Amino acid sequence: MAPANLRGTLNIGFQFMITIGIFGANLINYGTASIKGGWGWRVSLGLAAVPAIIMSVGAFILPDTPNSLIERGYGEEARQMLQKIRGTDDVQEEYEDLVAASEEAKTIKSPWANILQSKYRPQLTMAILIPFFQQLTGINVIMFYAPVLFKTIGFGGEASLASAVITGIVNVFATCIVVGTLIALKFGVSGEAVELSKGYASFIVLFICVYVAAFAWSWGPLGWLVPSEIFPLEIRSAGQSITVSVNMFFTFVIAQVFLLALCHLKFGLFYFFAGWVVIMTAFIYFFLPETKNVPIEEIILVWKRHWFWGKFIADEDIHEHKAMKSILKSELAFENLSFKNGTLAELSYRGSMTKGLDDLIDSFTTKWATH
Numbered sequence: 001m002a003p004a005n006l007r008g009t010l011n012i013g014f015q016f017m018i019t020i021g022i023f024g025a026n027l028i029n030y031g032t033a034s035i036k037g038g039w040g041w042r043v044s045l046g047l048a049a050v051p052a053i054i055m056s057v058g059a060f061i062l063p064d065t066p067n068s069l070i071e072r073g074y075g076e077e078a079r080q081m082l083q084k085i086r087g088t089d090d091v092q093e094e095y096e097d098l099v100a101a102s103e104e105a106k107t108i109k110s111p112w113a114n115i116l117q118s119k120y121r122p123q124l125t126m127a128i129l130i131p132f133f134q135q136l137t138g139i140n141v142i143m144f145y146a147p148v149l150f151k152t153i154g155f156g157g158e159a160s161l162a163s164a165v166i167t168g169i170v171n172v173f174a175t176c177i178v179v180g181t182l183i184a185l186k187f188g189v190s191g192e193a194v195e196l197s198k199g200y201a202s203f204i205v206l207f208i209c210v211y212v213a214a215f216a217w218s219w220g221p222l223g224w225l226v227p228s229e230i231f232p233l234e235i236r237s238a239g240q241s242i243t244v245s246v247n248m249f250f251t252f253v254i255a256q257v258f259l260l261a262l263c264h265l266k267f268g269l270f271y272f273f274a275g276w277v278v279i280m281t282a283f284i285y286f287f288l289p290e291t292k293n294v295p296i297e298e299i300i301l302v303w304k305r306h307w308f309w310g311k312f313i314a315d316e317d318i319h320e321h322k323a324m325k326s327i328l329k330s331e332l333a334f335e336n337l338s339f340k341n342g343t344l345a346e347l348s349y350r351g352s353m354t355k356g357l358d359d360l361i362d363s364f365t366t367k368w369a370t371h
Helices: 002-034 039-047 050-057 067-070 075-086 090-106 118-135 139-153 156-175 184-193 201-216 221-228 231-264 268-288 294-305 315-336 351-370
Strands: none
Touching: 002 039, 002 221, 067 075, 067 090, 075 090, 090 231, 118 139, 118 221, 118 231, 118 294, 139 201, 139 231, 201 221, 221 231, 221 294, 231 268, 268 294, 294 315
């Protein structure tokens, strides 16, 4: 639903809400720790039902997106929704782009089979590696085990929870100032790689805050934003499913093996994460083009111009994409021409283009002569 120029900012709101949730959870843990009789953790866990209920109720009042309406055949409702969310009646060009993308997607029988085609190799690679890299920054180690880590360096129970609250505040603040560009993704991972090697206990909290801040203005929001910008409609469901699945899988794996790895590798585990940060920084620099302000329907042109990914996309794919878009726009133009005292009868562009054009000219001439 977001326009291209605001898509990055609005998608970053997803990560921002996650940071708000983490901060809120840290505050609840800190507040319930003082409840006696072993009820603190029970209250903390039970309060998780509150946002779950809000989300469940909210799902019933969310409006349909223009894309969804178009795919279900509600063209006029989609146009009205587009006018509503854009705040203007001048949405014809964007509407035509959405319809063209939807019609092209309908020619694809299976997005799962289609995403394996050569021309979608860049998107498939990013769908796997970006969430994989995001988890190998080690951020969830800090988010899940911050109180445990703080206890091991001498903080008491309440102090360790308070330190977790501090990292939550830093996380929220750093996410607020993220700029939503590829530069942030490169800078953020470089920043955290340096800080992970510091081992002075008296500065652990400070360094963890720097680490969390670096993640929050780089891989935190952009790890979700970039995948949302690169999948065309015909493979979007498969691509987004792969992204989320890979993210959740490696979140689970790292959460399960961290304590065991920490006992065996000790501080060397953080060098392991730092090494991956170097690798992912190089990958982003060389293999991920900037997609800011690029309509999703035109992403294929960005990949085609890339020095590496361009060889996977044939010239025929570009010509086919442009031809399909041009034909569908012509159909929409025929169907939506109107006059001040009436509307031109809808013309189907299913037969000869010449015949359709002749019919259009004759109808236009007749209408214009009578007014």
